Amino acid sequence: MTEELAQQLYAETMALNADTLASYSAEQQEAARTRTLTRCREYVANLSNAIDAKDVDGLLKAVHRHNANSRKVFQAITGIEPGKTDKSCREAIRQYVGAEHFETYLNESTAQAAERQAEYHRKQEAKEREAELGQRTVIRFPGEQVQTLTVREMIDGLLARGFRPKESKRGFAKTLKMVRPGESLTLKRKHEIAYALEKAAAGVQAE
Secondary structure (H helix, E strand, O other): OHHHHHHHHHHHHHHHOHHHHHOOOHHHHHHHHHHHHHHHHHHHHHHHHHHHOOOHHHHHHHOOOOOHHHHHHHHHHHOOOOOOOHHHHHHHHHHHHOHHHHHHHHHHHHHHHHHHHHHHHHHHHHHHHHHHHHOEEEEEOOOOOEEEEEHHHHHHHHHHOOOEEEEEEEOOEEEEEEEEOOEEEEEOOHHHHHHHHHHHHOOOOOO
């Protein structure tokens, strides 16, 4: 059946492109025919394999309102009319693979999508953290010359010089003061606060 379907698809494709084909040389026409038939065979074979395997993901990507060829192949192989809307195509796939299998796919797909979204946010958070901690700032530690350091280096330097984190909150705004007797420096941004607390937590608890 797949060869018959491939031949039908090939004939329809060539008919649609008859005017373009007529402008080609005989050699070019032959090459175009061979190339088109090969692609039609591969297309039908791939969709047939997805149907045989009841590959919900593959079927949903192929059988939809924008792809008349896939709908024809799907109907020819399964005997189920997919209709011309995404909703009807989806229902036809559900009917073919079985409700339980279809729902299992949807649940797994939703979970995977949620994990991808979470992973995206983790990567964005890490990127923002590195950008913030990598920014350069000018600071003069007490009794020392002015230095240009990254925020990370500045915090490391404060901790190495005996400054300790002291959390404070005014309204919804959270700040962190790096303090030692008679001296303090305020951190306001999320990632620099988190980094200072993390570094201090190894040996000294925030006050």
